[in-house]
C-alpha cells in the first residue's frame with residue numbers, strides 16, 4: 377500500500393479547528409480508497425509554543441520537516457504577538473527554507489455559493505493564479521536612512537533574477553498546458569516599470585517557445601484587476617509577481633464568495649523539499665474557538681495536497697464530496713448558513729463514504 381508522511385501544523389486560532397477537520401476528511405478518504413495510507417505527525421508549533429519557548433518552532437524545525445512528503449498548515453497570527461514575528465517565525469521560514477517558489481491559488485465559485493459579481497454563477501469561473509513566491513517585491517531588499525529627519529529615505533527594491541522568473545514562468549506554462557483551455561495570461565506592469573517587468577515579458581516569450589500548445593497573452597496588472605470583474609470568463613491560468621499576484625488573488629477569493637473557501641499550495645516543483653498546503657485565510661481571532669470556522673478552504677487544500685502526492689482519484693473524490701455538501705446548503709455562517717465546522721466535516725465524510 378502507498379504511504380505518505382504528512383506533517384500537520386495547525387498553529388493558531390481557527391487553524392486548530394480546520395486542520396483537525398481536514399485530517400478527519402483525509403482519513404475517511406484513505407479508508408474509502410484502501411490504496412494508500414497517511415502517516416500524520418502533528419506539531420504544536422505557533423504562538424503558544426512561542427510563549428513557552430521564545431520561538432515559533434524549534435531551531436531544527438526545518439530539519440524535522442525535511443523527512444515529510446507534505447506539510448498541512450493551518451494559520452498563524454495572535455492578538456498578543458506582532459504579525460512579523462508569527463509570520464516570519466514559522467510560515468515564511470518554511471516557504472523560504474524549502475524554496476517553495478510557486479504559490480498556486482485556484483479559484484472557482486463552488487455550487488451553492490454566491491459570487492458578489494452579479495452575472496457570475498457557480499461553474500462560470502475556473503482560474504488558477506500562479507504567484508512568484510520567492511523574490512520580486514517581497515525580496516526584503518532595501519533600507520532606511522536619516523530616520524526621523526526631513527531628509528529621511530526608505531527604499532524597497534524589487535529583485536528579479538533570470539533563474540527566478542524562468543522557473544515560475546515554466547511552472548505556469550506547465551500548469552496551463554494541463555488545463556482544458558490552455559490559456560495563460562502573463563501579468564506585468566511593463567509600461568511603467570521598464571526594467572524588471574520588461575524582463576518578465578521577455579522571459580515569458582522565451583519560455584513560451586517550449587509550450588506551443590499554450591496560447592499566451594500579456595495583460596497589465598491594473599487592467600487585469602478590471603478584467604477579473606468585467607470579463608471573468610475570459611480568464612484561465614494567470615502568472616504574476618509576488619506583489620501583483622498577492623493582490624489579484626485576494627480579489628479572486630472575494631469573487632469566489634468567501635475567504636473561507638480559498639485554498640493555496642506553496643510548491644517546490646523540483647520536489648527537493650516538501651511542499652506546504654494551507655487555506656489562504658488567517659487565524660480569524662473573531663471566530664476562533666467557537667466551532668464555526670468554514671473548513672472548505674482546508675478541504676480544498678487537502679485535495680491539492682493529495683494531487684501533489686499522486687492521489688488524483690482521492691483528490692477528485694474529495695472535491696466531488698465538498699461540492700455536493702455545498703450544493704446541499706450545508707454552509708457555515710460566512711456563507712450565510714448555520715452549519716458548524718463539525719457539521720460540514722461530518723457531511724463531507726458521509727459523502728466520501730457514500731460515493732462510488
Ligand code: NAD
Nearest residue numbers: 451452453454459635636656657658659660663669670710
Ligand atoms: P483572517 O483571514 O484571519 O480573517 C478575515 C475575516 O475572514 C474575519 O472576519 C474572519 O472571521 C473571516 N474568516 C477567515 N477565515 C474564515 C473561515 N475559514 N471561516 C469563516 N470565516 C473566516 O484575516 P485577518 O483578520 O486579517 O488576520 C487575522 C490574523 O491572521 C492576523 O494575525 C494575520 O496576520 C493572520 N494571517 C495569517 C495568514 C496565514 O497564516 N497564512 C493569512 C492571513 C492572515
Ligand code: MN
Nearest residue numbers: 622623625626
Ligand atoms: Mn495576501
